[in-house]
Amino acid sequence: MxxxxxxxxxxxxxxxxxxxxxxxxxxxxxxxxxxxxxxxxxxxxxxxxxxxxxxxxxxxxxxxxxxLTECHVHLDKCHTISRMGRIGGDLNAAMDAQRRDRMFWTEDDLRQRAERGLQELMSSGCGIVRSHFDWAADPESTSPPLSWSVLQELAVDYQDTVHVQIAALLNTTDLADRAKANAIGREIARGNGVLGLFVLNQPDRHAAIQVAVQLAEKHGLALDFHVDEGLHHGLDGLEIIADTLIETSFQGPVLCGHACSLINVAGEPLQALLDKIARAGLTIASLPTSNLYLQGRSTGTPDRRGITRIGELRTAGVPVVVGTDNVRDAFCPLGRHDPRKSLELAALTAHLDPPFGDLLPMITTNAQTALGLSPTxxxxxxxxxxxxxxxxxxxxxxxxxxxxxxxxxxxxxxxx
Ligand SMILES: [Zn+2]
CATH class of the missing domain: 2.30.40 (Urease, subunit C; domain 1)
Structure with a gap:
């Protein structure tokens, strides 16, 4: 019927x-x-x-x-693994390999791979998808890369069947110059995009987070951070983001992906940080596939797996959602564009026990709220x-x- x-x-x-x-x-x-x-x-x-x-x-x-709602993928990078040859290594190695692959990123190549990824997400039942794209294809350029216009065209072509949000993934250096930062904010707002920022251990991370929040307020943008995607001690991006949001009373939505290094914090300091994250109104996106592949690398079998503290965050009242992240690229050479598969992996790796009904909002209603949409x-x-x-x-x-x-x-x- x-x-x-x-x-x-x-x-x-x-x-x-x-x-x-x-x-x-x-x-x-x-x-x-x-x-x-x-x-x-x-x-x-x-x-x-x-x-x-x-x-x-x-x-x-x-x-x-x-x-279903897919809160975090990279349609500009997906399905590139088969032309990369022998690769492997940590996050930096993946970024280097992906950078080398950009020589192939013509309009046709981007369109063909991104459309394949989007169709896979639709086949998995997605009605809403947020995709990131690397802003700085050319670090010297102030204009957006080709992937921005390709993803925008794709979003329009499929708008009757899927709602696509496009998040510009910036580096802290992109926000160092105030005039350039303002121009970027205007461009993202003009394209109904989301402001994304990669925060690891850059010396200018504090200033860049403040500028990102100011731009989001000024242009009415949602924020989406790749934050603390590492297991070394001392990563403080998540805490700086929480502090900045509490100080500015920014109303969001703010989604923070990865937060791998939260696993290094325990006891009283963990409780204090979780409380701060909850008060700041953050949602945390756990992204198991790339983190399992890239984090905790040593010469043998890994024993540090890069999964954030999903259980502790939920107990503290922090919304947690699950995303698919990279599919068949330098960051994750395997995987499938399917939120159910990602949630299944999160359940196994983070020991989220049955019955599983309470997990379903992580890829449906809570994921919609995290993207600034009304839950269905x-x-x-x-x-x-x-x-x-x-x-x-x-x-x-x-x-x-x-x-x-x-x-x-x-x-x-x-x-x-
Ligand atoms: Zn990502």
Whole structure:
């Protein structure tokens, strides 16, 4: 059934809806089975409104979610690994290898690879995607790189099916000159972009973070940091960002990716820092694939894995989301553009135990909020924005063996 009559009511028999993806689970009906509600889903006025008792409650035929949100990928870099030859190493080695690959970044090459990545994300069920792109393809230039216009064109071409946010990934040196920083801020705002900043241990990181927040306030931009992507002691980018946001009362949204070195902090100092992160209103994006591949490198098997403190952050009330980051490039030579796969990896590596229902907002509702968008719960949402998976539990769903299908294709019958 492709055409939906908005005045009719429809039913999807015998499905599960995760409790964590409902605005009002107590008012939605259905029977609770572990972390889901089970029943026949009623569609009225084109929206999911409630569950009614099912005729065969023991064998659910599908699991309903909103379309997924991918909070962090790099569509300018993806699918370059096959032309890189023998590479490997830490974050710096990956940056060097990716820099060498830029000689191939023609308009056609960028478009073909980025479009492939975006289509993979759409096939995985994504309705919202944020992609970064490296601003400084030419460090001497003040104008944006070719990837900015290519990604903008792609976003327009696919705007009817997926909402693409584009984040300019700057380095601290890009913000050192005030006039140049202002011009960059204006350009990002003109293209409805997001201001991203790479913060590691640069000597000018403090000033650059302050300029980034000022530009975001002035131009109404969301902020997205790659921060503390390393395991060495003394990385303080996350704390500087939190301090700056508390001082300026910036209202966000602010998403901080990686935060690997948070694993070095424990006890009282950790509690104090977590409290500060919560008060600053930060959301942390855990990006397991690239961190597992690049961090903690030594001569043998790694024992420091680069995953941030997901459990401790959540206990402290800090929203945590999960992103896919790099796919088949110098930063991660494997992987798949699929938020469910990334969340599954985060669950295994950070010991996030079942039932998994509470993790689902990390790639749906909480990820939307982190990107400055209104969260889409199942209740009250249009059928066009809902998916059905062939899954009989949240564990089944998270394992990712079933492809998402549009819910409108599963509507089985009208009810009067
Ligand atoms: Zn990244």
């Amino acid at each position: 492709n055409m939906l009559n908005a005045t009719d009511s429809y039913v999807v028999e015998n499905v599960l809806v995760p409790v964590s993806l409902l605005l009002d689970p107590h008012g939605f009906g259905g029977t609770q089975i572990s972390d889901c509600l089970a029943g026949d889903l009623i569609i009225r006025g084109g929206q999911a409104v409630c569950l009614r008792p099912s005729t065969a409650p023991c064998h659910p035929s599908g699991l309903i979610t909103p379309r 719960t199942v209740d009250g949402t249009a059928v066009e924005d809902l998916l059905i998976f062939d899954a009989a539990s949240t564990s089944d769903w998270l394992t990712g063996t079933s492809a998402p299908k549009p819910l409108k294709h599963a509507l089985t019958g009208e009810i009067a």
